[in-house]
Amino acid sequence: MDEQEQSTAIRVEALSAPLQVQAQAWAQRLGLPLEDDQAGFAVQVSGDGLQVQQLGPQAPGPVRVDFVEGQAAHRRLFGGGSGQMIAKAVGIAQGIRPTVLDATAGLGKDAFVLASLGCSMTLIERQPLIAALLEDGLSRARLVAEVAPIVERMRLLTGNAIEHMQHWQGEAPQVIYLDPMFPHRDKSALVKKEMRVFRPLVGDDQDAPALLAAALALATHRVVVKRPRKAPIIEGAKPSHSIDGKSSRYDIYPKKTLKA
Incomplete structure (x- = not known):
């Protein structure tokens, strides 16, 4: 995997154990792995909803869609x-x-x-x-x-x-x-x-x-x-x-x- 591919690799993860089933469902839907140490991004299932987090130092915070607040x-x-x-x-x-x-x-x-x-x-x-x-x-x-x-x-x-x-x-x-x-x-x-x-x-x-x-x-x-x-x-x-x-x-x- 070259540097560019590595930087855009994506994994899915749950931010708490009770959300693991949801994470597995999203991983299946999106065709993404649940574990990938080389991933540069993570689709995270959180208590506040689905979000995308860039990984690594100096990465900005997570991005999610919020129409309420x-x-x-x-x-x-x-x-x-x-x-x-x-x-x-x-x-x-x-x-x-x-x-x-x-x-x-x-x-x-x-x-x-x-x-x-x-x-x-x-x-x-x-x-x-x-x-x-x-x-x-x-x-x-x-x-x-x-x-x-x-x-x-x-x-x-x-x-x-x-x-x-x-x-x-x-x-x-x-x-x-x-x-x-x-x-x-x-x-x-x-x-x-x-x-x-x-x-x-x-x-x-x-x-x-x-x-x-x-x-x-x-x-x-x-x-x-x-x-x-x-x-x-x-x-x-x-x-x-x-x-x-x-x-x-x-x-x-x-x-x-x-x-x-």
């Missing part, structure tokens, strides 16, 4: 509601709550914000580890009365987003939201714990142009692409305009006007 709760309560840039980008307005497909769901933070504002969300995540964290986070959130109605508006699909979009079943989403991992290195983003943990595992979305093309073919009203503020646009169709923030921007590809 922490950043998600603060943004839900104090994030600015429909005045947020992402809300404007997807077309939320008085009487307008579009159906949205988040085709690069990640840890579900943006999808949760849109669901909390009343949008019906479908999430697609192709990286099995991240999809597992999302599934676990959604399951735990359904048990909490104040957020259960929000996560009930969030449906999770796993697998390749391009294939899902090309073979879509049912009514097409009005808006498709993309936030691809890109080779462009945004230093402010890379210091975030989630980025430090997941970039070695996930890599970059080299198929972003195909992702955009599939989204434009499926969405009925618009496609929105989130990018680091100074990053280039995705190769292919050109956005009509952008909404700029301090560190990010939203490129808007309109097809039809959203109406109440």
Whole structure:
């Protein structure tokens, strides 16, 4: 095993004996070993839920999906509601709550914000580890009365987003939201714990142009692409305009006007 392979090897472990059965079940589902001394990452079954921990000295703390407390709760309560840039980008307005497909769901933070504002969300995540964290986070959130109605508006699909979009079943989403991992290195983003943990595992979305093309073919009203503020646009169709923030921007590809 070379150094690169060693650094991204993953094992599953329980953080307490009563959770060992759950750990075995996740190991089987994810096709990962329960013991691997060479692993650089661990999928941990803890009392607080499923989490991914980078191993070794100077590693950041564990990453889990939490829609109930922490950043998600603060943004839900104090994030600015429909005045947020992402809300404007997807077309939320008085009487307008579009159906949205988040085709690069990640840890579900943006999808949760849109669901909390009343949008019906479908999430697609192709990286099995991240999809597992999302599934676990959604399951735990359904048990909490104040957020259960929000996560009930969030449906999770796993697998390749391009294939899902090309073979879509049912009514097409009005808006498709993309936030691809890109080779462009945004230093402010890379210091975030989630980025430090997941970039070695996930890599970059080299198929972003195909992702955009599939989204434009499926969405009925618009496609929105989130990018680091100074990053280039995705190769292919050109956005009509952008909404700029301090560190990010939203490129808007309109097809039809959203109406109440």
